[in-house]
Amino acid sequence: MAEKEARGEDGDNIGSLKLQREIRDANILILDDSPELCRSLRATLQHLGFNAGFLVNPQRVMEKLDSDAYDLLLMDYNMPQVDGLKLVMDLRNHQKYANLPIIMMTGYATESMILKSFTLGANDFIEKPIHPNVLEARIKATLAYSQVLSKSYERIRNMNHQLEELILQVESASRAKSDFMGSMSHELRTPLHGILGSTDFLLESEEDEEKISFLGLTKKSGLNLLGIIDQILDFSRYDNDTSQVHDVPFNLHDEMDRLMIVAGEARHKGVDFQCLKPEKNRVVVGDIYRIKQIVSNFLSNAFKFTKKGKVTLQICEMSLSQKEVVYRFMVTDTGMGFNIEDREHLFEPFTQADQSMSRSHGGVGMGLAICRKHAALIQAQVRCSSKEGEGSRFWIDTPLVLEGNEV
Secondary structure, rough: HHHHHHHHHHHHHHHHHHHHHHHOOOOEEOOOOOOHEEEHHHHHHHOOEEEEEEEEHHHHHHHHHHHOOOOOOEEEOOOOEHHHHHHHHHHOOOOOOOOOOOOOOOOOOHHHHHHHHHHOOEEEEEEEEHHHHHHHHHHHHHHHHHHHHHHHHHHHHHHHHHHHHHHHHHHHHHHHHHHHHHHHHHHHHHHHHHHHHHHHHHHHOOHHHHHHHHHHHHHHHHHHHHHHHHHHHHHHHOOOOOOOOOOOEEHHHHHHHHHHHHHHHHHHOOEEEEEEEOOEEEEEEEEEHHHHHHHHHHHHHHHHHHOOOOEEEEEEEEOOOEEEEEEEEEEEEEOOOHHHHHHHHHHHOOOOHHHHHHHHOOOOOOOOHHHHHHHHHHHOOEEEEOOOEEEEEEEEEEEEEEEEOOO
């Protein structure tokens, strides 16, 4: 037991002995234009227990490396036929020899030579004449480092492969979930539209005020449920990456006027509503569907959380060039507001600033998450500011392509 503790764990000790055997059995190729030096170095290496071969023609080095399995290249820095540094670069750029350990040697070394050698891919640098003990130590250290690094790369490759398989499994599960959500949303919408249609018919024909009240509650609940289903359907589309941008020409003022239908909800709640459009009306090209989805969601939230006061929709030009204009679409309210610490959580799916909101105001907390996805597709970013008890402000800045002159 004491011996085990001194040597470390059995596995580590076995691995260390295996590494020592691999280094001792290493095949080393000597590359130098002097045959006498090559023979001398080969004899020294063989005496130290290594297997060694040599080559005096540097132009045949890759051919030699291909014909025999060498674990390390011990090469001269200065050779008449080939620049040693150029050869190192060529080897490192070759996929087969990119990780081959290389030790360079020379009779005279400057700091610049050593620095260039390491920069271009050499593992070590030795000055001649080389003492056998120094040569043995430098070769063993280089081989040990190279083998440990090689095994680390192999582990990383295996881990990356496992990670890729896990990612594929997660993506497959996510697609299955999104497909299910999308399918269920479609299946739920069909009977719900039937219920809403029947409710509208009964409302038109019913005269009893109590029954009208119950039917009105049924219709409101059905519309709320339909809104939630639509959000789930939208969210599943984004998860499946099936959403595409559809840029079309549109008249900015006309499209904003169509959003004014939300003013009815404002009047019903006793909340003032104001829409401030830019003085210059332009025809622009962009995905108006997504812009209106984002603005509608901002307005819906503003009316939901504003019991009294005012809600304002403001559209203004932020910048103008020959080809495009950047518009800011901003909704401001005087509602309950939220803590600035909760800002990031607002854009996470199924999340609200305060979980009690879902009980008192309804909703499942997907609206702003969908807005963020809409905004990303049209090269915009959802931003917000708020002060608890005083109101909130949500906006996007989105670039739109100019189509002609002012209207």
